[in-house]
Amino acid sequence: MDLSLFFAGTGGSVPTARRGLPALLLRRGGDRLLFDCGEGTQRQLLRTVGLPDVEAVYLTHLHADHWLGLPGMLKTFDLRDRELPLTVHGPAPLKQVLELMRVVYGRVRYRLDVVELGPGDAVARDGYTVHAIGAEHRGPALSYALVEDARPGRFDAELATRLGVTPGPDFGRLQAGETVGGVSPDRVIGPGRPGRKLVISGDTRPTELLAVAAHEADVLVHEATFADEEAQRARETGHTTAREAATLARDAQVRMLALTHLSTRYGGREVRDEAREVFPGAVVPRDFDTIEVPFPEKGDPELIRWDATPAARAPR
Amino acid sequence: MDLSLFFAGTGGSVPTARRGLPALLLRRGGDRLLFDCGEGTQRQLLRTVGLPDVEAVYLTHLHADHWLGLPGMLKTFDLRDRELPLTVHGPAPLKQVLELMRVVYGRVRYRLDVVELGPGDAVARDGYTVHAIGAEHRGPALSYALVEDARPGRFDAELATRLGVTPGPDFGRLQAGETVGGVSPDRVIGPGRPGRKLVISGDTRPTELLAVAAHEADVLVHEATFADEEAQRARETGHTTAREAATLARDAQVRMLALTHLSTRYGGREVRDEAREVFPGAVVPRDFDTIEVPFPEKGDPELIRWDATPAARAPR
Numbered sequence: 001m002d003l004s005l006f007f008a009g010t011g012g013s014v015p016t017a018r019r020g021l022p023a024l025l026l027r028r029g030g031d032r033l034l035f036d037c038g039e040g041t042q043r044q045l046l047r048t049v050g051l052p053d054v055e056a057v058y059l060t061h062l063h064a065d066h067w068l069g070l071p072g073m074l075k076t077f078d079l080r081d082r083e084l085p086l087t088v089h090g091p092a093p094l095k096q097v098l099e100l101m102r103v104v105y106g107r108v109r110y111r112l113d114v115v116e117l118g119p120g121d122a123v124a125r126d127g128y129t130v131h132a133i134g135a136e137h138r139g140p141a142l143s144y145a146l147v148e149d150a151r152p153g154r155f156d157a158e159l160a161t162r163l164g165v166t167p168g169p170d171f172g173r174l175q176a177g178e179t180v181g182g183v184s185p186d187r188v189i190g191p192g193r194p195g196r197k198l199v200i201s202g203d204t205r206p207t208e209l210l211a212v213a214a215h216e217a218d219v220l221v222h223e224a225t226f227a228d229e230e231a232q233r234a235r236e237t238g239h240t241t242a243r244e245a246a247t248l249a250r251d252a253q254v255r256m257l258a259l260t261h262l263s264t265r266y267g268g269r270e271v272r273d274e275a276r277e278v279f280p281g282a283v284v285p286r287d288f289d290t291i292e293v294p295f296p297e298k299g300d301p302e303l304i305r306w307d308a309t310p311a312a313r314a315p316r
Numbered sequence: 317m318d319l320s321l322f323f324a325g326t327g328g329s330v331p332t333a334r335r336g337l338p339a340l341l342l343r344r345g346g347d348r349l350l351f352d353c354g355e356g357t358q359r360q361l362l363r364t365v366g367l368p369d370v371e372a373v374y375l376t377h378l379h380a381d382h383w384l385g386l387p388g389m390l391k392t393f394d395l396r397d398r399e400l401p402l403t404v405h406g407p408a409p410l411k412q413v414l415e416l417m418r419v420v421y422g423r424v425r426y427r428l429d430v431v432e433l434g435p436g437d438a439v440a441r442d443g444y445t446v447h448a449i450g451a452e453h454r455g456p457a458l459s460y461a462l463v464e465d466a467r468p469g470r471f472d473a474e475l476a477t478r479l480g481v482t483p484g485p486d487f488g489r490l491q492a493g494e495t496v497g498g499v500s501p502d503r504v505i506g507p508g509r510p511g512r513k514l515v516i517s518g519d520t521r522p523t524e525l526l527a528v529a530a531h532e533a534d535v536l537v538h539e540a541t542f543a544d545e546e547a548q549r550a551r552e553t554g555h556t557t558a559r560e561a562a563t564l565a566r567d568a569q570v571r572m573l574a575l576t577h578l579s580t581r582y583g584g585r586e587v588r589d590e591a592r593e594v595f596p597g598a599v600v601p602r603d604f605d606t607i608e609v610p611f612p613e614k615g616d617p618e619l620i621r622w623d624a625t626p627a628a629r630a631p632r
Contacts (some may be wrong), residue, residue: 012393013391013395014395014396015358015359015362015392016362017362020359021359039356039358039359039384039385039388040353040355040356040359042331043336043355043356044338044357045330046331046332046333064388064391064419064421065388065391066385068355068384068387068388068420069355071380072355072381072384073386075329075380075381076330077330079329079330080330097419100419101417103380103386103413103416104380105380185451187405195364242570242582305587
């Protein structure tokens, strides 16, 4: 099951020539989930991977740089005759904000559900759950963790055969939990294997809660609005420095740390270098980079720099 | 005095990979005026000519594809510590819409004036006037004409000298309208010369009123959402076909016709070819193209394809 993160916008509250406003597309199998949707997100997607009919949107908080691209996208979906339902999640007052924005998208013809989430809420989906984690920003704010369901343990076909089970339907019965010919499943099926875990901080101070939620995550996408030199400012504005994010990632023993939501004053290298002093593998994705997340036994998550097609590379 | 139009977004109501949502930056000397401001406009500018502290914004109407980039831009101006005042113009209910959008931009620290305009209203600025012209779309909609003040006639220094006026301060007095040594100004100063005129249709059916306002305009920027094959649809939705726009331009004897606001179904060539059957010089600017508008005696308006810097050409 493919799992990847596409960075549609990696800037902070003000866009730059190189970094768009926050948006992160999560792809798992055929599912498309969007985390935050800053102004211009629909076009960031159109210019690169195409605008998918995302099934669900998760907003981390309601500062406009994180959601202003949503009303136009809702409208575009309608103009494209979308039929699939869409659910938008986020902290209160999400319903109120989206109601105000009806001036933009009016009445859409597909089913649009708006779900307000609080810390501790969880949304179960097919094969995984999205958990909302309380964040520490200015006003209600959430981090999100996507946690896959545990996978069944490995079936040892060779051992089962040696124990006298005939390959074929009996193997299926064993894997489904039945005892076959005196052989119980636990003898030939290994322990359950945890699914993958991706954690997205949203805008926040580093918190103990997030460190716990991110324990051994495959990927932690954490904001790093500032570098250490602005540590005071980060505290005042409810943001995190690169060093703080890296420290959290190290303590949580995550497999990969991706830093995003950079202030306009940073190109990326300063933030990356500072983080790597604490967490050597830290990466700072650029717009349109992808992180592929294989199952742990298949290798480490990998940052793939965007392979631009000529059409997408040219701005027209 | 330099005068030019920079096409920041040339698409219709839905963006494509190549065409952003409507926005047109008019530059005259040091003045920067923005006509319409679709979602993503601030970034279209940041990626190319930079985001200028525009003095005034003119919205043609209040369909969201024409203004959704404004609230975020107002916010960005504030985050950049803008001090210059800004006036936003447009048809009613502009005030109501911008009040609703305070959820995005909150309280800005620069002076922000909102001025609702109706057909026939005019805004005098230093050296030119912006006229609001009633358009025919769905709901209140305006076209705009920027008309420069007439320039004084040409001063014939040689003739004045022959008539006995001494070059120097007396030339200045003549040009200021005084009679000097029996020589009246009208004998040595030619007839006043009209200023330049730019007309921007906004979304509209072709109208007689616009044809009159565009009479002998240097540049007419007209929407051409559809080609002829969709003439019926153009009528129903309050838009114009390429052929209709070209016919209007020919009847109005404009010097240059630029077609914009293309539906996603057109790349640009079909629209251009159709228009050229009626108005041979018609152009269809791409995003980031510029039209330079010299004084008539200096030559014809010229479409300049965008000379991308490497940073702007790459999307990151």
